[in-house]
């Protein structure tokens with residue numbers, strides 16, 4: 712079953728009888744949702760739902776948590792959550808049009824500025840800044856799609872300068888891409904005790920803002936192609952890490 716924009720209604724149509732086979736894919740915007748849905752349409756009966764939950768970590772966390780709670784209440788819980796969409800790629804490691812699977816989902820700007828630099832919220836004694844997807848799932852996804860695996864950063868502000876891009880890479884040397892939802896989706900999944908992964912098709916280079924250079928169409932096509940290969944991996948994966 713593929714859902715659009717709202718969480719599946721409790722007791723609603725379609726979907727497998729048992730809840731344990733279900734996977735939730737959360738995108739930011741409808742164009743990304745539709746790109747994933749095009750691939751899911753070639754794999755009918757998968758039990759993979761895709762929702763557009765909004766742009767940014769707060770909308771992503773709220774929308775994902777709501778979908779997970781509704782599914783629980785309906786007695787048809789999800790077993791895996793995927794954050795997916797387009798993203799910025801750090802050059803030269805993640806070229807425009809390429810695919811990145813996160814082995815770490817890290818929020819880059821949750822913390823405090825101090826006289827000695829940025830302190831992540833964990834160093835202030837709170838919360839988390841990183842979620843780690845199951846290694847076997849990351850490997851399976853990367854093998855199936857040809858994606859590179861590395862850290863995907865979650866930012867509330869799209870990077871717009873070479874200086875900021877360089878600073879992010881200095882703080883996160885394994886970062887391949889940045890986007891705006893992964894950490895929010897991961898926090899919602901963690902709240903429900905579920906594993907999470909993130910897949911990004913690179914639409915633009917992280918760096919000086921040049922919106923005309925964003926290759927959104929190519930990235931959305933790459934996302935569709937990726938989910939064509941990824942869907943059997945999501946279906947077949949079991950949490951035995």
Ligand SMILES: O=C(O)c1cccc(C(=O)CC[C@H]2O[C@@H](n3cnc4c(=O)[nH]cnc43)[C@H](O)[C@@H]2O)c1
Nearest residue numbers: 739742766767797798799869870889890891892927
């Ligand atoms: O204008 C369109 O047609 C269109 C179609 C699909 C998606 C978009 C977006 O603007 C999606 C915003 C979404 O993309 C992520 N993103 C993409 N590049 C970056 C980046 O360099 N830094 C951070 N985030 C990026 C992000 O997750 C946004 O939610 C437009």
